[in-house]
Amino acid sequence: MVSTLIILTLAILSFLGNIHRQVGAADCSQLHATKCLAKLPNPTSTPVVVYDGDDAIYVFGGARSYLPYPSVYSNEILKYAISTDTIKLVAHLPLGLFLGTVTADGLGNYFYFGDAYSLGDSNYVFKFDSNTNWITPVAQIPYIFQYNLHMEQDFRPSDPISSAFGFWDKSKEKAYLFGLGNAHANRPYDHVGYYVRPDHAQIEHFNIPNDDLEYSAVSNDERNGFIVGGLKRTDSLFWYQLQTGDGKYCPVSGLPGKVDQFLGGTGIALVPKLKRVYVFGGASRNLTTGLGSTYDGIWYIDVDM
Numbered sequence: 001m002v003s004t005l006i007i008l009t010l011a012i013l014s015f016l017g018n019i020h021r022q023v024g025a026a027d028c029s030q031l032h033a034t035k036c037l038a039k040l041p042n043p044t045s046t047p048v049v050v051y052d053g054d055d056a057i058y059v060f061g062g063a064r065s066y067l068p069y070p071s072v073y074s075n076e077i078l079k080y081a082i083s084t085d086t087i088k089l090v091a092h093l094p095l096g097l098f099l100g101t102v103t104a105d106g107l108g109n110y111f112y113f114g115d116a117y118s119l120g121d122s123n124y125v126f127k128f129d130s131n132t133n134w135i136t137p138v139a140q141i142p143y144i145f146q147y148n149l150h151m152e153q154d155f156r157p158s159d160p161i162s163s164a165f166g167f168w169d170k171s172k173e174k175a176y177l178f179g180l181g182n183a184h185a186n187r188p189y190d191h192v193g194y195y196v197r198p199d200h201a202q203i204e205h206f207n208i209p210n211d212d213l214e215y216s217a218v219s220n221d222e223r224n225g226f227i228v229g230g231l232k233r234t235d236s237l238f239w240y241q242l243q244t245g246d247g248k249y250c251p252v253s254g255l256p257g258k259v260d261q262f263l264g265g266t267g268i269a270l271v272p273k274l275k276r277v278y279v280f281g282g283a284s285r286n287l288t289t290g291l292g293s294t295y296d297g298i299w300y301i302d303v304d305m
């Protein structure tokens with residue numbers, strides 16, 4: 001089963017000329033992030049966050065750069081319960097990990113691929129069974145990858161990677177790939193559409209800006225995609241409508257990101273039934289002073305637009 005969960009280490013690219021158009025009828029100018037009562041046990045950046053489709057959001061690993069090695073990367077798997085706004089530790093990964101990627105099989109199993117641990121790169125795939133909270137190493141991948149994304153299809157691009165992000169439209173079986181691209185390649189980077197049937201990828205130009213400064217967090221359903229943190233517009237999220245191809249920034253109050261304060265390293269999960277985006281942790285730095293903070297906060301943003 002894992003062999004069919006092929007990792008995409010796409011190197012994709014933005015398209016410099018493709019500045020997003022300010023389109024879309026919905027008013028996204030009033031978004032607010034509400035802070036939850038629950039908190040992460042420690043301030044954490046770049047946690048990998050996955051919604052289970054029901055009432056739980058799982059939070060895997062992440063970085064705690066204010067701690068000494070080897071504690072700098074978290075090995076915790078946390079379960080946030082949406083209805084009760086509570087969080088608890090449910091398991092420990094064998095290694096403290098960050099920048100990996102997680103995919104789920106819909107049966108309660110989550111597969112964490114990669115990425116970095118305190119002494120180097122991890123090429124392990126760990127299976128977390130949320131029914132038993134057991135963790136099993138299930139594979140070792142023959143190459144190293146970071147900032148990757150996953151898809152439950154067999155696709156391996158030929159380009160080397162820098163940091164790729166993507167939306168996956170289950171109903172169309174289409175992936176929207178974008179990100180920082182290969183730092184060694186020349187700009188402009190392209191956006192790539194990947195299609196399962198027939199299995200091919202092609203250059204496309206999404207209304208998603210070439211604005212990534214750092215690791216961004218993305219989440220989507222078949223209609224709406226969101227990017228929170230890591231973007232040049234430090235006080236906003238980016239909203240992409242998969243059905244129409246419209247994309248725009250929406251200012252968000254209540255998050256640490258401000259005009260002069262960059263927010264990155266968040267983990268996010270869209271909860272479609274509530275039309276909410278949950279934001280976990282992250283780190284900010286003042287763009288004038290360079291001073292930074294890492295957060296233990298959990299926020300939600302109602303995005304019923």
Ligand SMILES: *[C@@H]1O[C@H](CO)[C@@H](O)[C@H](O)[C@H]1NC(C)=O
Pocket residue numbers: 258260261286287288289
């Ligand atoms: C960033 O630093 C500047 C200079 O010290 C300060 O005026 C500003 O309020 C800081 N911004 C935030 C969001 O703390």
